Amino acid sequence: MLANDPTEILKRNQLKNTKQRVRVLEEIGADDAAISQPDLEKKLGKEIDRVTLYRILNAYEDKGILHRIIDHNGTANYAICSSNCSSHHHQDEHVHFNCSICAKVYCLPVNVPQITIPNGFKTESISFVAYGVCDKCSAEN
Amino acid sequence: MLANDPTEILKRNQLKNTKQRVRVLEEIGADDAAISQPDLEKKLGKEIDRVTLYRILNAYEDKGILHRIIDHNGTANYAICSSNCSSHHHQDEHVHFNCSICAKVYCLPVNVPQITIPNGFKTESISFVAYGVCDKCSAEN
């Protein structure tokens, strides 16, 4: 019944309930920060084939289950969408923070501010990523 | 004497004046939008080795001559910094626009708005990329 129970999420999105898909949701849900594709692969590489992992992540992004954040290095990071995101229209456009030391990507509780875009440009989504040193890495130095 | 004359830029930044470096600056300066690494490689691949191109781009970014914008796909795009950027502290933090049709990255004349970051996080730079359809592609459809 939990809204973020993997089985529930899969059912809600008409995706087959496979152990690989459940594992991906568990792994991403377990982390407070977003998790990168390479890290996911390190954690799940023995259970799930690389290709399957890519396909699962793409399927989740299409359904709006995950959102993808491209970090400073161009690496894909994934986090579970907080609320009603739909295909190709993610509602949770909050600010992300990418740490230059631990490389983690955090979802900050800060909304992306409104801006005025020149005429003729049609905005579909916005990526706002602050880059710097996170609280944990700041404290350790 | 022009501030964006390639030879001047190289001298100002204590970089050796080589024909490869001049060509990269010419090519990036010629485009109104930022240009992607793959496109640069297509244009310059016969004159400049891939590896050299990567090294030149990195050197320029370190010196603050270029700024790098990671687009929606994680691809690096480069544009000439408008004004006094220094190593690792790029001043021109304006909004970028990444077109989903032509894939171009535009530097918009809009500054990145200020936001409040949680305590402990130290921001060094900000990436603000709006994703959607650009004015030219909108007009064509």
Add this chain to the structure above:
DNA sequence: TTAAGATATGCAATTGTATTGCATTAATTA
């Protein structure tokens, strides 16, 4: 103007990231 030193370049090899096609396996449903 040129020789010496410092640095950039190109090549070959390697690593990492992402995608495609296809045979096999697993999940759903009636």
Add this chain to the structure above:
DNA sequence: TAATTAATGCAATACAATTGCATATCTTAA
């Protein structure tokens, strides 16, 4: 539980990025 439908794993491939090293080029100081 059998039939259908979709997901997975494997092999192959494409593309992006980096490293080490020999060679070539630029700069400078005589």
